[in-house]
Amino acid sequence: MDALLVPLIVGCAVALVSALGVILARRPVHGAVALLIHSLSIVALYLLLAADLIAFGQLLIYSGAIVVLFLFVVALLPAGGIERAATSSRIIAALVGGGALLLALGAVLSVQLPAPAPQPATGVAPIGRALLEPLVVPFELTAPLLLVAIIGAVTIWRRQEVER
Amino acid sequence: MSALLPWTWVLTLPGLVLTAAGVGRRPGIASIWGPLVMLLAALAWFATGAVPGDVVIPNWAPFLPDGSLHLRADALAALMLAILGFVSFFVYVYSLSYMEGDPGQRRFFCYLDFFVAAMALLVLGGTLGVLLVGWAGVGLASFLLISFWRDRPGTLRAGLDALAANMLGDAALLLAAVIVPSGCGDLTTLGTPRCTAGLGGAALLAWLLLIAAAAKSAQGPLYFWIPTAMAGPTPVSALIHAATMVAAGVYLLVRTHAVLELAPGVMLVTAWLGTLTMLGGGIVSLFQRNFKRGLAYSTISQLGYMFAAAGLAAPFASIFHLFTHAFFKALLFLAAGVAIHATGGEEDLARLGGLRRRLPVSFGTFLVGALALIGFPATSGGFSKDAIIDAGLRENPLIGYLLLAGALVTGLYIGRLLFGVYFGPERTHPHHEPALQVWPLVPLAIMAVVAGYFEWPGGGLSRALTPVLGAIEPLRAFSATGLAAAVLGLAGIGLSWPIVQSAPGATPAEVGTGWADALGQAGYSLSRGLAGLQTGLLTRYALASLLGVAVILLLAARL
Amino acid sequence: MTAEAIVLATTAALFALGAAGVLLRRNPVAVLMAVEIMLNAANLLIVLGGRVRGEVLGQAIALIVLVIAAAEAVIGLGLALALYRDQVMADVDETREVRG
C-alpha cells in the first residue's frame, strides 16, 4: 500500500490542479484542455485503486468522447467563447459556495474509514456478472435514459432549423 | 320528513343548473323555487312532529378525526333552514326585478343558488368537517357576489377584503377540525370531556370557534370587510350580509355553546366583544355618508347583541334575535334597495331625501323595520332584544346596562337614516316602485312584526329548541327593561331629527381598519421583495441552492 | 493518513471546486465543464467505495454513473449550443426574461 501512496498523492494533486485550471480558465479551449488532463488524472487514480475496467471506461467515454465533444462545441463558439474577467462579487460567491460545501463535506467525512476489505479477483467477468445480476434493473434503465439523451440532443439542435 | 330534511341543501342545485343552461324566458325564474321548497320542507318538518334525523355516511373523509359525512336534522337546523328559505325566496323574487337587464343576471342567480346550497349545508353539517364545507362555500359565494359588478371600481378589492377576513375564520375552524382528538368532531359532543382532552383543551377549542365566528359575523376588529362588502348588489347585502351568512358565526357559537361554557374566560371575552362591537358599530353608523353602509354598521351592531347573548350563557336569546333580525334587517335592506334602485343607484345620503311621497311602500316597510330594530314593544325585535338585555342584567349587570344603552344608539342611527332618506327636501326624481320589488317587502314586514309571537306567549320556539340548547328560561315579555329599551330607542329616533337637520351626511368614517390595511400592505411589500429574489441569475440560484444543501447536510448529519 | 482517506478528501475537494466553478464562470459551456468535475468527484467516491468494501459492485455502479454523466453532457451541450445559436445567451447571467 505504501508504494501506492506517492503516486496516489501525485494523482490527486494533478486532479485538483487541473480542476482548478478548468474553473479558472477564461478561454473555454484552455478549460477543455484542463478538463482532458483532469480526466486523465482520474483515469490514473482509478488504475491506482485497482479499478481497471472503470479506468478504461473513463478513458474511452470521458477523455475520448465527452471531452472531445466539449472541444467540438468550444470550436463552434463565436470568438472562442472568451469571457470577461470575473467580478469580485462572483469570486466571493464562488469562495462562499465552494467553502460552505467543503466545510459541510469536511465535517461529514472526518471519520475513520474502515480498513479496506481484501480485494476481489479483478477482471471483466465479475463486473459483467454484477451488471447483469444485482444491477440488472439499473443497467436496463440506462436504455430509456440514453434514448432521451439522443432524442433530446437531436430535437434541441433542430429546434431552429428552417422548415422546407 | 326527518329523512328528507338533511338533503334540503340540494334543493337549489337544479335551479342552478337550469339557470346556467339558459332555461326560462326571464333569467333566474327557474331558480326561485328551490328556496320556497326549502322553506316548506322545514315547516313540514316542524308540523310533522319535529323528529330529529341524522344522515351518517361513515369514513367519508377518513383522514379527519371524525370523517363521517354527517348531516343533522334537528330543530336548530330546521329553524335556520326556515329562515334561509323564507328570506332567500323573497330576495330571489325581488332580484328578478332588481337585476332586470343586467347582462350577468343568470350568473347572479347561479351564485345565489350556490350560496343557498352552501348555507343550508353549513346549518345541516353535523361535524366540523361538513360544517367547514358549507362555511367556506358561503365565503366563496359572498366573494363572488360582492365582486359581481366587475366594471365598477373597487368591487374586486371589496371582495378580496371579505375573503381575507373569511380566511382568518376559515383558518381557525380548519385548525379546530384537525386538532380535536380522534373520533371527535361531532358538533353536539364537542364539549364532552373526551373531546376537550386534546392539547390546549376546551379553552383552545373555544378560542378557535370564537375567532371563526367573529370573522364570519364581523365582530370586533374583524368587522372591516362588511362596509366595503356593500359594493355588491343590494339583494345580496340583504340576504348574505344581513340576514343569513353573517349570522353563521352566531349559529356556530350557539351550536357549540357547550364548548364555550367550559371556558369561562372565552365566554367573558365573547360577551364583551359583542357588547363593545354593538356600541361601536352603532356609533360609527352615525357618521356614514352611504345609505347601505349605515345599514351595514347596524348589522354589525345587532350581531354584537347576539354575540353578547352567546357570551352571557343565553344561547336561546341569541338565536331568537338572529331569527327576528333576519326578517327586519332583510326588510330594511330591501326597502333601501327600492329607494336606491328608484333613484338610479344613488346611495349617498347627502343626495337622498324626501322619498316618502314617491316611494310609499319603501317608506312604510322601512319604518316597520326600524321600529322592530329599536325593539318597539310588541314587534319582533322588542321580544328578542329584551331577552338579551335581561340576560345581561342577570349575568353581568355592567354589560346589561351597556346593552340597554345600546337601544338609544340604535334609535339614533336608524332615525338618522330614516329621516335623511325619506324626509326633508326631495333631491332626486325617483321613478315608481316596481311591483316585483314591492310585494316581497310585505311578507317580510309582516314577519318583522309577528315573528316574536312564535315564542310569546306560547313558548313554541323555546320548546322546540330545548332538545338542542338545554333548558331555556321563559321569556319575560313587556317587562320594565323592555319598556326602558323601547323608550330609549324612541328617544334615539327623536333625537336623531336634529342631527339630520344639522349635519346631513357627515364625513365617511372607518374606525379601526388601519391594522388590516397595514397588514395587507406589509404582505404585498414582502411579496414584491421576495419575488425580487427570484432574479433570473443562474449564479445566484446556484449559490442559494448549494448553501441550502450545505446547511441541511451539516444540520442533519451532524445533529 | 491512508490512501483511502486521501482519495476521500480529494473527492470532497473536487466536488467543492466544481461547485465553485459553476458559481464563477459566465460561459454556459464552461459552467457545464465545472459540473463535469462534480460528477467526476462523485464517481471517484463510488470507485473508492468499491475499493473499501472489496467488491466489484463499485466498478459496475461507476460504469452506470458514467453513462448518466454522458447523457447529462450531451443534453447540456445541446442546450448551450442552442442558446448560442439563438443569440440568447453567451453569459449565463445576461439574459433573464423569466424572473420576478
Next chain:
Amino acid sequence: MNIALTPEQLAIVVLVLGAVVVLGFVQALASNATTAPLIGIVALIVAVATTLGGGPVARLAVGAIAVAAAVGLLLVPSLELERPTQRPEVVALILLGAAGAIALATGTDVLQLVLGLETLSLSVAVLVSLGSGERPLEAAFRYFVLAAISLASFLYGIGLLYLSTGSLALPGPGALLGGGVLFQAGVVLIALGVVFELAVVPLQWGLLDAYTAAPPAVAGYAMATAKLGAVIALARLISGVEGVLNHVFIAIGVLSIAWGTFGALAQRDLRRMLAYSAVVNAGFSALALGCGPDGRAAAIFYVVTYAATSLLIFASLAGRGTGPLGLSLISTERLGPLRAAGLALGLLSLSGIPPAPGFWAKLAVLWASWYAAGVWPTVIAVLGGVAGVLYYLRALPDLLAAARQVEIARPLVGSAVVLAGIAVVVLGLVPGLAWTLAGLAGG
C-alpha cells in the same frame, strides 16, 4: 438468464417500446398532429393494464403517472412548439419521461431512483426548451444546470451510502441504528437530490422559472409526473430513516409554504402565480413527508390531488403561448365555457375551497402535522393554506363572467380537460378512495 419482470418494470418496458414505435415513424407522423399522441395513449393504457395485478405502490404510481402523461399527450396537438413538426419526438419524450417517473416512484435501490430521476428530468428539460420563443430555452437551461448540480450531489450521496453500507438498497427500518455519519450524510444527499424535483425551498429556483416559461401543455405534465414520482420515492426512502430526515422535511416544508405564499401574493401573471403555487403545494407534501406514517400517506394523497388539479389547470390553459398571462386579461382570453370551468375548478381546488380535493388533501396534511410536527408548523401551514384564496381567486370573477364566450375547441384538448376534470371531481366527492390507496402505498 431468466429475469422475471415485476409489473411496474413491465410497464416501463411498454412505455419505452411505445416511444420506439413513435420514433420509428417520425417522418410519417410529423405532418399529422393526432396519430402519435394516440399511439402513446395506447401504450399508456397497456402499461396501466399490466400493473393491475401489482402491489399498491405500483398501481398507484403507474395509474397516476399514466393519467398525467395521457393528459400531456392529449395536449400535444395544441402544444406551442418553436418547430411544430417535432410533435412525434415530443410524444416519445413524454412516454420516456413517464417511464422515468415510474422508475423513480417504484425503484427498489437508489441507482434505479437516480436513473429514473435523470430520465424524467432530462425529458422535462428538453420538453421545456422546445417551446416557442426564447423564454423557454433560457428557463430550460437554468433548470438543467441546477438539476445537474443536484444530480452530482445525489451521486455523491450514493457514493457515501455505498461506502458506508456496501449496499444500494433503500434503507429499511432500523438502518439508522447501524449507520454512521457517512450513512446519514449519504441519505440526506440522496433525499435532497429527489427533493429537487419537488421544487421546495431552497432548491426551488430553477423549476420555478421552468414552470413559468414552459408551454402550458408541457408544464402540467412536468409538474404532475415529477411530483408524483418524487413524493412516492421519498415516502419509501424516508420510512427507513425517519429520525434523520423528519426535521429536515418539516423545516423545508414550512419554509416553502411561507415562501411560495408570499411570492404568489402580489403576482399579476397567472403563470408565475401558478409556479409559486407549485412551491406552496410542494411545501405541503414535504411537511407531510416529515410526519410519520400518517404523514407519508397524506403526502401521497396530497400529491395525487395536486397532480390532478395542476393537470386540469394547464390543460385549460393549453395553447395560450409561452408569454406572461395577465390575471386581468383573463376575461379577454376567450377560453370558452369548458376551459373556463376547468380553470375555475382547478383554481378553487388549489385554493382549498371545499369540497374540492385540494381542501381534503390540506386537511389530511394538517391532521398529520398537528400530531407529528407540532403547533407552529401546523399554524403556519394553516395560514399558508387559507391565504391561497387571496391569489388564486382573484381571477375567478372575471373568469366566470367570461365563461359564455365561444371558443374554437380542439377535441383532444377538450378531452384532456374532461379527463383531468373527472379526476378532480372524483377526488373531491370521494376523498376516502385516494386516501385508502395512498395509505397502502405510504404505510
